[in-house]
Amino acid sequence: MTAKHEDATAVKPYGSDGTPLVSVTDVTKYFPIKFGVFRRHVGDVKAVDGVSFDILRGETLGLVGESGSGKSTIGRVVLQLHRATEGSVLFEGVELTEAKGEVLRKIRPRMQMVFQDPHTSLNPRMTVAAIIGEPLREHSNGNAADRHNRVEELLTIVGLDPKHANRYPHEFSGGQRQRIGVARAIALNPDFIVCDEPIAALDVSIQAQVINLLEKLQKEMDLTYLFISHDLAMVRHIADRVAVMYLGRFMELADVDTVYERPMHPYTLALHSAVPVPDPVVEATRKRIILEGDIPSPSNPPSGCTFHTRCPIAQERCAVEIPEWREVENGHWVSCHFAEESVKMLEAVTGAV
């Protein structure tokens, strides 16, 4: 790839004058594809391919994208659950990609994760007290009684009955299980939580409960979130800034109002256009940008701009040249050769924006 991974001073959104809690620079994550008896290395799934961004203290950075875009991989790379192939991840200035052993162990309690599926992310053979108490046992000095009190306190915080501490996960509904997952994530008073599709498996009427809980905890505990989701409407609700991802790269990054009200990347525009709004009056008059074709495979991504195969306004240049990740206006980052003209060009081609 031609992205300049070796350049440590590469461009980064949100200049370093604010103090980012997490700072990601030119991160790539390739998963090797191995073949045959000798497990020959025949290629790579380029899950994340040269991504740079900061997460500011106290903010919620929304990360949206379709399946296979690499958004979950980013979350895991930041937490060092996957090790980056290349690039740097700083947490309060400490380089994590090379951190090992005790250094990493010291930092782990401060970065937590809420998983998508509350059915598979809780051990069915452990009681709720054991699940929530596990990080406490591992990382805090208290005795059993302290832990028990803390578990009851945590259950209360997330809106569950502390008397249910000795029940097993299957005795709870999906929404309640997700609350248990949240309680586990906040047990050690972290600074930063990666929420990886935390509401995708929940019913509509329960989603709002979990979102409201996450927002409440953020205020009370000064949490910073990386909120990964494919639900664009929910991200608009919860995020301060939003990054849009497609096939391992960032397409656009800006504050939430900019991304939703005056996006510049054709992919962002198409994504917004694709989401139906729960209002038949609006829907009746809406014109859509319908993208053709399917999302290409990340093991063999298109040349140039990865989006060019589906982009309604792609030009010859797009197939050859990877667009620069550039700050088009203050805090508004776009990776498109035609960012400034994209809205007009799309209007001309599709008649809808």
Next chain:
Amino acid sequence: MTKPEPVLEVKNLTTRFNTQDGTVHAVTNISFNLNKGEFLGVVGESGSGKSVTMMSLLRLIPIPPGEIVSGEAIFDGEDLIGMDDRDLRDVRGGRIGFVFQDPMTSLNPVIKVGPQIIEALLTHRNISKSEAHDRAFELLEMVGIPDPDARLDSYPHEFSGGMRQRAMIAIALACSPEVVIADEPTTALDVTIQAQIIQIVKDLRDQLGTAVIWITHDLGVIASLADRVIVMYGGQIVEEGPVAEIYGNPQHPYTKALLRSVPRLDQKGDNLESIKGQPPSMYSAPTSCVFAPRCEYAYDRCREENPVLEQISEGHRSACWWDIEKGATRHDR
């Protein structure tokens, strides 16, 4: 407006599942009509009974443990529920097409896509193999699959998710059915692919005039597609009406709360009003309003008596003792 002509009339349908843990009252006493050429959206959360209702119509639920306790489904003058298996087989896939949520499990993985479409045609139509092949080609073209000849000769795993769902739609439409029932057909797909499928379905509806029942939990999808909407909760219909009424003038507290709990892409909202509590357990037959434990309007009667679905304005039915607009009870007891 001409009086709508029903193509399917469902009356008092009740379906249960007798499991080791007890009886699950999946669907209780449901009645609705589907009119000719109409697009009927069915919304509800998981466990609300929306899929079981539609599966029951064609007896696609496993019996046992399933049991259709009562009800009729009148399709073209005949009751599907009481129909013998042979006749029902002609209806399934012939006159009523079905599209399921997950195309990976509903297409046969070891048979090429072409033969699977042709099979449906040969079963229900009196045509030759080569005619069936031509029709299959035409169908793939119709649902927007590029290079249909090569695709007829491919296995399902060579298709992407969106293409598989297109192929499923092609199979459902193969015999020009009067009714197509689609159960969460776009839920497993990415939004840009969902937009493609919705566009195709819209085009086909205008072209073919097939009546469609579209089951989903996505209020946005229904808003963009449906003429009329049924809202289900706890195995019952709680509200039913024209799409503009349901979204613009919801009368059941559940519908109202549900609409307020979803964020909108096109608007900046500060507060999400969540619906407190959990969905109902289905292990007991409803004797009171199923939504009452979570309802902000609930009063004594709601906890004692299950409200009936009654007409509140032309074409708009709601099952609630409380009149939200008047702020009073709908009836005196």
